Amino acid sequence: MNVSRRNFLASAGALIATAASPWSCARAMADATALPRPTSSQLLWQRDELAMFVHFGVNTYADREWGLGNEDPTIFNPTALDARQWARSAREAGARAMILTAKHHDGFCLFPTKTTKHSVESSPWRGGKGDVVREFADACRAENLRVGLYCSPWDRNSPVYGGDHYNDFYCEQLTELLTRYGEIHEMWFDGANGEGPSGKRQAYDWPRIHALVRKLQPNAVMFSDAGPDVRWCGNEKGMAGYPNWAMVNPARVPYPGADSPDVSDALLHGDSAGTIWRPAEADVSIRPGWFHHATEDDKVKSVEALNEIWFNSVGHNSKLLLNVPPTREGLFHENDVARLHEWRTSRDALFAHDLAADKKVVWKRTGERSAVAEVDLGKAQPVGIVRLAEDIEQGQRVSRHVLHGAMGSDWKELAQGSTIGACKLDRIVSPQLRKLRVTVLDAIAPPLPLRVAAYTGSAV
Structure with missing residues (x-):
């Protein structure tokens, strides 16, 4: 048993399982072998739960969301840029990683590059000698945050966009980003594909792009809709x-930017019979816009709205990527x-405070695809939130479950659900509870012991 697996079980308390027949053990082993499982990089990525996105560039000065590609680089001149303030704010908010828009659709690069003059080198900032990506990466590491970068494949400035040489151009930019700034935790792509200066769209060479990232940053995870x-x-x-x-x-989302009702469903829900592990990232801006x-x-999302997002992202087996855009001065706004x-x-x-942190969780298999987890909190306590988790190192299994609570022997249904995965959060209404019971009604493979946590859920 490896260390992370052992820690997962220890955190769930002492688990008591029923004996299994040789046949059921063999069947369980076969099912477990067939299940997709996360890589160590994907596990690290999901366990972060929260990362911060930083949209910054000429759009900040042009007051646009999507630049046209013809912006004058001299408009980029942050007078008080402080990437350490960004990183400190992210860490204090609970984020464990940050992602910067090294290049957005307008093609302006926040790093010096051999590929184009449409970059910080042509701006007055730092006398044309500045490198936002460098300052960002250094600040993240100083605040113990993992570094992520977004380099838009769509480039509305590049004269070679839409032609045979653009994939070479783009891969050269990626090579610069992936070799200059130390370890990259997440490389962020999208499928945006509009017209370039030539009026043409580009056929992106995604296999080449992905292979390049794998070669230069083998521990990085790559994000896109596909x-x-x-x-x-x-x-x-x-x-x-x-x-x-x-x-x-993967056949349901064949390439970044693919669009159909089936693609939308696949992105939202994944596949219980899916053949590869590709968890969901939920992105949103703290403001109406991204820049x-x-x-x-005065339109920053409220605490209540952000908590609602948390319960519907992290609490739905996803990771939250929250965007906070710097001002023209190069600082996160005080609001x-x-x-x-x-x-x-x-x-x-x-x-x-996890009311179940040091309590025994009794786990009992009740069938090939069903089980019951029960925990006694030791005394009657107000419970407002229940958090469930599977040991996703062994794959995701639960497809239907129900949560009950009791003071004594009279069990009351508190919530019903389908998937659990890395995290399922339920807000419940119950005055006092002493015991909790999670019944796994169905699973795609023999279910494994669950982590059960309970909180009063009192906000300030």
Whole structure:
């Protein structure tokens, strides 16, 4: 038994399982072998739960969401850029990683590059000698955050976009990003594919792009709606679908940017019969827009809205990627920073003390695809939130479950659900409970012991 597996079981308390017949053990082993499982990089990625996105570039100064590609690079001039302030704000909010828009659709690069003059080298910032990606990466590591980068495949500035040489151009930019800035935790792509200066669209060489990342940053996870490691949740509201499987059938989302009702369903829900592990990332901005606009300074999402997003992203077996855009000065706005602090305080209060942390969880298999987990909290206590988790190192299995609570022998249904995965959060209404019971009604493979946590759920 490896260390991480042992720690998972220890955190769930002492588990008591019924004896299994030789036949059922053999069947369970066969089922477990067939299940897709996460890589160590995918596990690390999901266990972070929260990462912060940083949209910054010429759009910040042009006051646009999508630049046209003809912006004058001299408009980029942050007078007080402080990437350490970004990273510190992210860490204090509970994030464990950050992702920067090294290049957005307008083609302006926040790093010096041999491929184009449409970059920070042509701006007055730092006398044309600056490198936002370098300052970002250094700041993240100083605050113990993992580094992620987004390099848009769509480039509205490049004259070779839409032609035979653009994939060479793009891979050269990726090579610069993947070799200059140390270890990259997540490489973020999208399928945006509009017209370039020539009026043509580009046929992206995704196999080549993915192979390049694998070669230069083998431990990085790659995000896009089609993965290959992490998929989009299907919307920009930070809301993962439910049920939400971490597995997918890759044929349903064949390439980034593919669009159909079946693609939308696959992104939202994954596949219970999926053949590869590709969990969902839920992205959303703390403001209406992704780049900073002064007119939105009073439209920062409330703590209540952010908590709702948390329960529907992390609480639906996804990871949350929250965007916070720097101002023209190069700082997170004080309203955003204050809201991040308030939100962290609220989350800390909601999940302050696990009432089941040191309690025994009794686990009993009741059939080939069913089981019961029961925990006695030791005394009657107010329970407002229940968190369930599977040991996803062994794959995702539960497809239908029900949660009950009791003071004595009279059990009351509190919630029903389908998937659990890395995390399932339920807010419940119950005055006092002493015992909790999770009944796995069905699973795609023999279910394994669950982690059960309970909180009063009192926010501040």
